[in-house]
Amino acid sequence: MRDFVSQRAKVIPPSGIRKFFDLALTMEEVISLGVGEPDFSTPWNLCEASIYSIEQGGTSYTPNRGIQPLREAVSRWLFSHYGVGYNPDTEMVITTGVSEGLDIAIRAVTDPGDEIVIAEPSYVSYSPCVTLAGGIPVPVECMEKDRFKLKADRLMEALSPKTKALIINFPNNPTGAVMGREDLKAISDVVIDHDLLLITDEVYSELTYTGTHASAAAIEGLQERTILLNGFSKAYAMTGWRIGYLCAPKNICDAALKIHQYVMLCAPAMGQVAALEGLRRGEDEKNRMVQEYRVRRNLFVEGLNRIGLPCHLPEGAFYAFPSVEKTGLSDLEFAEQLLKDEHVAVVPGSVLGQGGKNHLRCAYAVSRKDLAEAIKRMAHFIATNSR
Amino acid sequence: MDEKDLLLLRLLEENSKLSQEELAVMTELSGEEVKCRVAALEEAKIIRSYTTIIDWERAANGGVAAIIELKVNPERDYGYDRIADRLSKFREVKSLRLVTGVYDLQLHVTGKTMQDVARFVSEYIAPMDRIRETATHIIMKTYKENGQNFCEKEAGDRIPYSP
Numbered sequence: 001m002r003d004f005v006s007q008r009a010k011v012i013p014p015s016g017i018r019k020f021f022d023l024a025l026t027m028e029e030v031i032s033l034g035v036g037e038p039d040f041s042t043p044w045n046l047c048e049a050s051i052y053s054i055e056q057g058g059t060s061y062t063p064n065r066g067i068q069p070l071r072e073a074v075s076r077w078l079f080s081h082y083g084v085g086y087n088p089d090t091e092m093v094i095t096t097g098v099s100e101g102l103d104i105a106i107r108a109v110t111d112p113g114d115e116i117v118i119a120e121p122s123y124v125s126y127s128p129c130v131t132l133a134g135g136i137p138v139p140v141e142c143m144e145k146d147r148f149k150l151k152a153d154r155l156m157e158a159l160s161p162k163t164k165a166l167i168i169n170f171p172n173n174p175t176g177a178v179m180g181r182e183d184l185k186a187i188s189d190v191v192i193d194h195d196l197l198l199i200t201d202e203v204y205s206e207l208t209y210t211g212t213h214a215s216a217a218a219i220e221g222l223q224e225r226t227i228l229l230n231g232f233s234k235a236y237a238m239t240g241w242r243i244g245y246l247c248a249p250k251n252i253c254d255a256a257l258k259i260h261q262y263v264m265l266c267a268p269a270m271g272q273v274a275a276l277e278g279l280r281r282g283e284d285e286k287n288r289m290v291q292e293y294r295v296r297r298n299l300f301v302e303g304l305n306r307i308g309l310p311c312h313l314p315e316g317a318f319y320a321f322p323s324v325e326k327t328g329l330s331d332l333e334f335a336e337q338l339l340k341d342e343h344v345a346v347v348p349g350s351v352l353g354q355g356g357k358n359h360l361r362c363a364y365a366v367s368r369k370d371l372a373e374a375i376k377r378m379a380h381f382i383a384t385n386s387r
Numbered sequence: 388m389d390e391k392d393l394l395l396l397r398l399l400e401e402n403s404k405l406s407q408e409e410l411a412v413m414t415e416l417s418g419e420e421v422k423c424r425v426a427a428l429e430e431a432k433i434i435r436s437y438t439t440i441i442d443w444e445r446a447a448n449g450g451v452a453a454i455i456e457l458k459v460n461p462e463r464d465y466g467y468d469r470i471a472d473r474l475s476k477f478r479e480v481k482s483l484r485l486v487t488g489v490y491d492l493q494l495h496v497t498g499k500t501m502q503d504v505a506r507f508v509s510e511y512i513a514p515m516d517r518i519r520e521t522a523t524h525i526i527m528k529t530y531k532e533n534g535q536n537f538c539e540k541e542a543g544d545r546i547p548y549s550p
Contacts, residue, residue: 035549298415
């Protein structure tokens with residue numbers, strides 16, 4: 001029989017955390033700092049709104065773009081919070097999580113052989129999505145000495161005549177780095193000068209602890225060449241509902257919408273209702289969660305530095321990204337051994353692209369009690385395993 | 388009163404056992420600042436006391452608690468204040484509120500047995516001047532107290548890793 005698996009599917013690497021995942025499932029009392037999702041349940045008023053809509057028979061397809069009231073609410077929210085204006089009827093698609101938004105964004109703009117530059121360390125999906133779309137992923141490293149921000153000179157080095165787009169994600173998974181207006185301005189000059197498209201994944205935008213989030217789309221001259229991706233998973237603790245949105249200039253949005261129509265049809269109807277309730281009456285609850293993440297960040301990062309894992313104070317998202325260099329172990333060794341010996345699950349930075357080496361991604365979206373216990377176990381691990 | 392004060396209050400309301408050092412890290416203040424702010428909040432009687440929320444049903448202490456509604460004739464010049472003051476002096480009265488609606492005062496009363504509570508109401512509360520009517524509701528089960536959900540199920544299993 002022939003080998004039916006496509007070359008494209010073959011060349012994308014398997015997830016680097018698969019073996020850890022399997023190992024963790026065999027263990028008891030694991031404290032997992034490996035999950036990139038809030039530990040809070042979705043605020044109950046959002047669930048109620050959704051349950052009511054199901055009771056009322058709201059279980060059908062929605063318009064491809066998503067329900068009108070949600071698009072209008074997103075449009076108003078983006079304008080009032082970040083100062084960016086998008087027409088809800090022509091420049092927006094509600095997607096099945098930011099994951100789908102990312103996929104259709106990349107597919108809408110990538111031709112075979114196009115180079116797409118990806119700021120790393122990063123979320124694991126960017127590179128495979130580019131490959132699957134026939135493009136060539138080109139990493140650009142965000143350095144620890146720059147507090148993991150993307151710098152214009154580094155970006156310049158990654159460009160070639162084939163470069164078509166740049167993908168960034170700030171606040172960043174996994175480093176927690178944030179790019180302010182000035183940082184983005186420096187990048188925007190390069191993007192505009194080289195006639196590039198910017199794909200900005202801002203799903204952690206509301207989890208910004210210092211000042212307010214600066215959206216890349218709000219930087220002068222960028223909106224016309226930007227695809228803005230955002231969603232409800234992180235800010236509203238709605239990971240399982242799969243609701244995100246893509247905003248882009250009309251011609252790009254039309255292309256993304258075509259793909260969305262064929263592959264997804266629409267985002268889940270009941271999730272869209274919950275998301276709308278989140279925008280209408282979820283602000284207080286969201287702020288409460290953000291405040292709690294900040295408290296946990298302070299506790300956890302202080303703990304990491306105290307036990308000898310140097311870690312800068314992340315300004316956004318809910319990840320700490322400590323260095324394990326001083327322990328003499330590689331991040332992969334550290335993560336695997338820590339899981340086996342102390343039953344604490346973290347993600348080795350190497351699997352998150354360039355610049356991730358010798359670091360661990362620790363999601364502090366777990367209870368304070370578990371964070372304290374994790375620090376205790378990690379301290380014990382370092383005391384017994386450092387070289 | 389600023390954002391840091393509000394955060395301190397929220398953290399202490401949830402867990403009054405947090406140390407000064409822990410609070411300092413959590414709120415991004417120095418230990419000394421935490422000390423001063425908490426002292427000021429105590430001084431202003433915003434922080435009333437440091438207490439513990441106990442699920443007495445789970446402690447199987449056999450105690451009984453009741454909500455008692457009182458219809459009261461208010462007093463000229465004093466309204467409900469003097470009678471509320473008298474009622475609040477009873478140790479059995481755990482909380483006391485003036486409310487809008489069909490009755491006036493709401494008491495939360497505890498006792499060792501149902502008879503205890505009944506006796507307390509009939510012997511002390513009902514005969515008081517100005518109390519027109521009482522209605523006693525024995526608490527059968529507490530689902531939530533002071534923001535603590537007593538009956539919440541453990542959240543569903545989360546996956547150990549995700550990208």
